[in-house]
Amino acid sequence: xxxxxxxxxxxxxxxxxxxxxxxxxxxxxxxxxxxxxxxxxxxxxxxxxxxxxxxxxxxxxxxxxxxxxxxxxxxxxxxxxxxxxxxxxxxxxxxxxxxxxxx
Numbered sequence: 345x346x347x348x349x350x351x352x353x354x355x356x357x358x359x360x361x362x363x364x365x366x367x368x369x370x371x372x373x374x375x376x377x378x379x380x381x382x383x384x385x386x387x388x389x390x391x392x393x394x395x396x397x398x399x400x401x402x403x404x405x406x407x408x409x410x411x412x413x414x415x416x417x418x419x420x421x422x423x424x425x426x427x428x429x430x431x432x433x434x435x436x437x438x439x440x441x442x443x444x445x446x447x
Contacts, residue, residue: 348374348375348376348411348412348413348414349372349373349375349414350372350373350375350384350413350414350415350416350417351370351371351415351416351417352370352371352373352384352417352418352419353369353370353371353416353417353418353419354418354419354421355418355420355421356420356421356423357421358390358395358419358420361394370416371388375387375411378410379410379411380407380408380410381398381405381406381407381411381417381419382407384411384417385407385419390419393422394421394422395407395419395420395421396421396422396423397419398417398418398419398420399416399418400415401416402416
């Protein structure tokens with residue numbers, strides 16, 4: 345099984361969560377095998393309710409997007425002001441959190 349390294353960042357309150365956990369900025373996560381952005385959140389113990397959108401390689405993508413070695417992932421929490429949401433490209437995003445919505 346090959347190991348792939350994924351660059352991970354948190355914004356807003358997730359930035360402070362990363363700092364509380366003494367994670368470097370960026371965090372380099374070594375994944376063994378296939379992994380989605382949602383699964384990465386679970387492995388990092390980031391509650392699904394704290395992630396509204398994921399940027400994967402600078403594009404807004406669903407959390408169900410498969411990740412590959414070398415990908416850059418940024419998690420953004422709910423509560424980003426409207427003008428910034430529009431400028432960042434996720435004004436009306438409906439994420440596919442599946443069964444994890446109650447976390």
